Amino acid sequence: MNNAFEQIQQTPAWPLVHAVPDPELAQTVKLTINGQECHLKIEPWVSLLDALREYIGLTGTKKGCDHGQCGACTVMVDGKRINSCMTLAIMKQGCEITTIEGLTKGDELHPMQEAFIEHDAYQCGYCTPGQICSAVALVKEGKANTRDEISELMSGNICRCGAYTNIVDAIMQAKGVMNNE
Numbered sequence: 074m075n076n077a078f079e080q081i082q083q084t085p086a087w088p089l090v091h092a093v094p095d096p097e098l099a100q101t102v103k104l105t106i107n108g109q110e111c112h113l114k115i116e117p118w119v120s121l122l123d124a125l126r127e128y129i130g131l132t133g134t135k136k137g138c139d140h141g142q143c144g145a146c147t148v149m150v151d152g153k154r155i156n157s158c159m160t161l162a163i164m165k166q167g168c169e170i171t172t173i174e175g176l177t178k179g180d181e182l183h184p185m186q187e188a189f190i191e192h193d194a195y196q197c198g199y200c201t202p203g204q205i206c207s208a209v210a211l212v213k214e215g216k217a218n219t220r221d222e223i224s225e226l227m228s229g230n231i232c233r234c235g236a237y238t239n240i241v242d243a244i245m246q247a248k249g250v251m252n253n254e
């Protein structure tokens with residue numbers, strides 16, 4: 074077993090019952106997740122979301138609708154935001170995947186995470202990992218230039234608690250910090 078995978082396995086967010094792949098159908102898939110190379114034995118139909126949560130134990134990425142409609146499962150792949158529930162893990166061989174867990178530097182939060190806290194931009198917090206990953210990718214793409222643009226481009230991320238205004242405030246603030254780094 075790969076060392077990086079073992080390392081991630083040893084530090085799950087909480088104990089999980091890991092999914093067990095069918096040994097006859099499983100294939101080895103190499104993914105780079107938050108800078109660590111992982112070699113997973115999974116069936117070819119396993120979504121990236123399930124690979125992250127159920128095989129690796131990175132449960133920060135949330136499963137909301139599992140149908141590409143809520144954005145709770147958003148992660149960055151090669152810097153671009155995608156719905157991981159609509160993506161097969163095997164299609165992302167060799168790609169750089171960043172989840173909410175990968176945005177911190179040690180104990181230091183990402184400026185977007187800081188801004189979400191400062192602006193009370195999440196309430197139940199369930200949609201928040203996806204909101205933050207989307208927001209970081211938007212800024213990195215050079216978008217998020219106006220409040221209207223942020224609202225439009227974040228519309229694939231649904232928050233049922235009505236924290237949208239605070240989310241836009243947080244993104245405007247973090248954008249300034251990120252662009253000055």
Ligand code: FES
Nearest residue numbers: 137138139144158
């Ligand atoms: S869980 Fe993927 S979009 Fe809802």
Ligand code: FES
Nearest residue numbers: 196197200232233
């Ligand atoms: S904070 Fe987003 S759904 Fe509750």
